[in-house]
Amino acid sequence: MSGFGVSPTEAACSNNNPADxxxxxxxxxxxxxxxxxxxxxxxxVTVNVLTGAAINTTxxxxxxxxxxxxxxxxxxxxxITAAIGINxxxxxxxxxxxxxITTIRGINSFTNTQLVNNGVISSSSRSAVLASTGSVVNSxxxxxxxxxxxFDGFFASGDSLVGSSIVNSGTIRETSGAGDxxxxxxxxDDRLELQPGSIIEGFVRAGAGTDTLAFGGNxxxxxxxxxxxxxxxxxxxxxxxxxxxxxKVGAATTNLTGxxxxxxxxxxxxxxxxxxxSMPNTxxxxxxxxxxxxxxxxxxxxxSGGTIAPGNSIGTLNVAGNATFxxxxxxxxxxAADGTGDQVRADTATINGGTVDVVTLDPYTxxxxxxxxxxxxxANGRTGTFDSLQxxxxxxxxxxxxxxxxxxxxxxxxLQFPDVARTxxxxxxxxxxxQLDQTPGSASNGLYNALLLLDAPTARDAFDQLSxxxxxxxxxxxxxxxxxVRDAAQIGSTEPSA
Numbered sequence: 001m002s003g004f005g006v007s008p009t010e011a012a013c014s015n016n017n018p019a020d021x022x023x024x025x026x027x028x029x030x031x032x033x034x035x036x037x038x039x040x041x042x043x044x045v046t047v048n049v050l051t052g053a054a055i056n057t058t059x060x061x062x063x064x065x066x067x068x069x070x071x072x073x074x075x076x077x078x079x080i081t082a083a084i085g086i087n088x089x090x091x092x093x094x095x096x097x098x099x100x101i102t103t104i105r106g107i108n109s110f111t112n113t114q115l116v117n118n119g120v121i122s123s124s125s126r127s128a129v130l131a132s133t134g135s136v137v138n139s140x141x142x143x144x145x146x147x148x149x150x151f152d153g154f155f156a157s158g159d160s161l162v163g164s165s166i167v168n169s170g171t172i173r174e175t176s177g178a179g180d181x182x183x184x185x186x187x188x189d190d191r192l193e194l195q196p197g198s199i200i201e202g203f204v205r206a207g208a209g210t211d212t213l214a215f216g217g218n219x220x221x222x223x224x225x226x227x228x229x230x231x232x233x234x235x236x237x238x239x240x241x242x243x244x245x246x247x248k249v250g251a252a253t254t255n256l257t258g259x260x261x262x263x264x265x266x267x268x269x270x271x272x273x274x275x276x277x278s279m280p281n282t283x284x285x286x287x288x289x290x291x292x293x294x295x296x297x298x299x300x301x302x303x304s305g306g307t308i309a310p311g312n313s314i315g316t317l318n319v320a321g322n323a324t325f326x327x328x329x330x331x332x333x334x335x336a337a338d339g340t341g342d343q344v345r346a347d348t349a350t351i352n353g354g355t356v357d358v359v360t361l362d363p364y365t366x367x368x369x370x371x372x373x374x375x376x377x378x379a380n381g382r383t384g385t386f387d388s389l390q391x392x393x394x395x396x397x398x399x400x401x402x403x404x405x406x407x408x409x410x411x412x413x414x415l416q417f418p419d420v421a422r423t424x425x426x427x428x429x430x431x432x433x434x435q436l437d438q439t440p441g442s443a444s445n446g447l448y449n450a451l452l453l454l455d456a457p458t459a460r461d462a463f464d465q466l467s468x469x470x471x472x473x474x475x476x477x478x479x480x481x482x483x484x485v486r487d488a489a490q491i492g493s494t495e496p497s498a
Contacts, residue, residue, distance in 0.1 A: 013038050013055065018045050018068075026078065028052035035059055037082070039067040046073045049098065053078035058103070065100075076100065076119070084108055085121070096121060096140070105130055106144070110154075117142060117170070133162055133188075139170040139197070146179040148172045148202065153186030163188040163209065169195035169217065174202030184211065192243075196220030196252050206242040213243040215273070217252030224256055226277055231262030248273040248289060255312075256293070274312055280320040286329070296320060302354065304328025310342040314361065319346035323376070327353030327387060333375050333409060337365035337440075337449070341373035341409070349376050351384035351407070358391040358398055358409065360453050365440045367396065367452065369413040376407035394420050394456040420456040421463060429467040 181202030
């Protein structure tokens with residue numbers, strides 16, 4: 001292993017053979033190395049290996065560095081080097097922030113093993129983690145030969161025979177190149193959640209049961225090739241095998257690329273899921289969070305609390321079958337002044353309510369009164385209407401127009417700048433702003449459009465800021481001072497609206 005060329009100080013542990021309920025500390029201050037480890041036929045023992053400390057039991061190839069019975073609580077911030085790193089019977093809670101380097105196995109336990117790994121767990125000959133049941137949360141490195149992590153259910157029965165789970169934002173790898181990175185080797189309902197930063201090298205086998213592959217995390221972006229997933233419980237060479245349920249959870253963004261024709265159902269329960277590949281046979285239930293992207297889905301139902309936002313900015317989400325909007329759902333539509341905008345392009349559309357939320361993007365091209373955008377387009381018919389339409393601008397308004405196949409968004413100029421002004425200075429500034437040159441691409445047009453997209457309270461605040469400039473000609477000053485363009489564009493995102 002690279003990165004371990006310098007041996008840390010080896011330290012004696014406070015108790016090598018603890019009794020039930022003992023609290024053992026291994027620190028870096030003792031002069032003699034600890035080669036005995038912490039080993040006892042005892043329950044409810046807590047072991048804390050401090051930063052800079054080390055346990056090295058490689059002199060006895062049969063010894064575990066830490067070996068205890070039930071309900072052990074082990075935290076390693078140092079270095080453990082052994083044949084077997086930590087060996088606990090049942091109900092182990094293990095936190096590894098350091099390194100566990102082994103020749104046989106890093107973690108060996110039976111039922112209800114709870115492992116949080118932020119460091120390194122490595123085995124040079126077998127699986128790095130072997131447990132009957134439990135959970136792993138990994139943000140570090142777990143690597144082994146033939147398998148990195150195995151949940152085998154072998155010693156579990158009755159109430160202890162339950163599904164296991166892994167949440168990964170680090171690296172899990174099988175080092176021989178021929179084995180499984182993860183093996184759920186028994187017939188319960190298991191769960192694997194991939195978060196931003198996740199790297200898995202080797203096959204992932206969910207086994208029997210009803211197993212879930214989830215995409216989660218609370219921040220960041222995760223890019224994933226959905227063609228690597230088996231969706232019909234048949235091994236066609238995919239990396240991720242035997243999963244039945246698929247879901248997006250958490251606030252992070254997941255971008256799916258590639259083609260998958262096997263997955264039939266996918267739930268979006270949180271965050272942003274962009275389908276940028278092709279999933280023409282997949283029905284998406286959008287229960288929370290956002291479904292976007294510019295790829296193809298089989299169908300979607302946007303339920304109350306769910307949002308549809310086509311593209312990765314402005315773009316088209318293609319739907320091979322039916323697109324359904326339910327009451328309480330949101331269709332977030334981005335439009336640009338050049339006439340382009342978001343679109344759902346489907347075979348059919350069923351609109352049972354929901355809200356169209358309009359987002360304008362283009363501060364440097366003039367929006368035209370009466371401009372129209374097709375936001376839903378179908379080949380074989382649309383039924384129903386949206387409940388409402390909302391936007392943030394005090395100066396732009398919109399209508400929804402319906403045809404037998406399409407839904408069209410029409411832009412209407414609702415108010416002029418002076419209409420929202422309340423004070424003399426605000427009206428003077430607003431009237432000067434109305435005279436600005438609206439040549440596309442000009443700085444003055446950028447200022448004009450930045451103000452055009454604001455709500456009334458924020459626009460009045462912008463007028464106050466602009467009118468405070470001591471220039472003789474307001475119109476000339478606004479055009480010449482490009483700072484106003486930047487300030488006005490930022491006001492809407494930094495000032496609360498009323």
